Amino acid sequence: MINSPAKPAQPAYEITEADRKRQEAIARAWQAFDDELEPPLEPMEGEDPELANVAENIIASTVEDITSFLFGDELEIRVEEGAPKEAQTLLDDVWGRKEARLPLLQKLSQNGILSGQAFLRLVPNPDDSIRLVVIDPYNVFVQAMQGDCETVTLYCIEYCQDEEINGKATKRYYREEIQRLDPQQNDPDSQNVALDKDTQWLISHWTRISDKGQWEAVGEPYAWPYSYCPVQSCQNLVRANSFWGKADTTKGLIALNKAINFVLSNINKIIKLYAQPIPWVKGAKLPPLEVGRALELPLEAEIGTLEFHTDLANSVIFLDKLHGVVERLTSVPALASGVSQNMPTGPISGIALKTQCMALLKKIDKKRCLYGQLIINVSKAILQLHDFSPDIDITLHWQSPLPQNLLEDLQAAILKEQVGYSKDTTLRELGADPEHEAELKSQEAEAAMTAFSRGQGFPPTMPPGQEEGGE
Secondary structure: OOOOOOOOOOOOOOOOHHHHHHHHHHHHHHHHHOOOOOOOOOOOOOOOHHHOOOOOOHHHHHHHHHHHHHHOOOOEEEEOOOOOHHHHHHHHHHHOOHHHHHHHHHHHHHHHHHHOEEEEEEEEOOOOOEEEEEEOHHHEEEEEEOOEEEEEEEEEEEEEEEEEEOOEEEEEEEEEEEEEEOOOOOOOOOOOOOOOOOOEEEEEEEEEEOOOOOOEEOOOOEEEOOOOOOEEEEEOOOOOOOOOOOOOOOHHHHHHHHHHHHHHHHHHHHHHHHOOOEEEEEOOOOOOOOOOOOOOOOOOOEEEEEOOOOOHHHHHHHHHHHHHHHHHHHOOOHHHHOOHHHOOOOOOOHHHHHHHOHHHHHHHHHHHHHHHHHHHHHHHHHHHHOOOOOOOOEEEEOOOOOOOOHHHHHHHHHHHHHOOOOHHHHHHHOOOOHHHHHHHHHHHHHHHHHHHHOOOOOOOOOOOOOOOOOO
């Protein structure tokens, strides 16, 4: 056990300039996501400021599309065959049903896409249940082992709130540090949850008033007596030689969003100013012209329209090119977003659909490895918190994010079974739970047998190999 000091020292972590730059990048990404980019054009005199600019939120649509492909469909988290049934029940309870599980994972994905790293925390409740909490990466600072950026030795979580103290508005800072203690130093990988048995984590809390106030300890440090940390994380996209992964919403993508808004706003301005020709009259003095009004002009008078020549067509072409650059940067085709002019007019085969979404599907496969390992680590931690074996294997069953052609999928499933695929595999590929389906079929067979015993209906069909006289 850890001997907690009577008087905790000052916090161990010093926030660096690199940390501040990372926070600025995350703040910019969220600003763009929340549609708060600065308008590109100043409104003209007397113009409604809300109509002076046109904005397209590329960042939000990118985040939503990638999140939908990654965590838009049910994700099944299963313990290995032969594991205690209570272990599966526990995981189902903690991760929650679909309506709770998917929003939690989507929040996790949003954080990763915008910051490059996703964090999930295990919070034990007084009744021994466990709550999973998504942590804002903006508030997290990490200290890794020298020469090993993947082995975390300390997590620092710091945030501030505006509070009223003695009748005066003041900023109060809160800090938590979760420090790794490994007396024997014999296991270098802190990201795996089934690890070095002597590793523990010391958790300490502090608070201070204003930016330059002194930190004051809040309560005594206490031990998290498990080898895994209560905070687990993963990279959003692989980034070598760094704890922090790569974000999808890069500085360049945000700049492209600003450029698109600039072009859109200028197109809007051109249409507003020059879409209608300006009438002119020579040799007569007339009141303001009205559309549809008949005019009586002297014989020597002339009337015409003043037309401005604008290059609107090339502006639209340039806008399309900018959207093409966005597709290449994000790997999200317009087809995936349901943009009408890019949608096929007729039936499209599964192969053609996969080809058009190939870049996005490859990106999603990379993310499934990273986020999937985090989900497995957290699941193992949940089991260990309730004294289940750390050796229980966890598997994830993902569904295809592409629209399904049921007839094609059923035909493929039949052919796969004929060449040796198991029914479990084909059912999972069709999006069904084999165990649940087997239970339902068993209930149907029992109901049919009961009805037949009462003289109703026909005898139930026996599974192959169990017919009378079969072995």
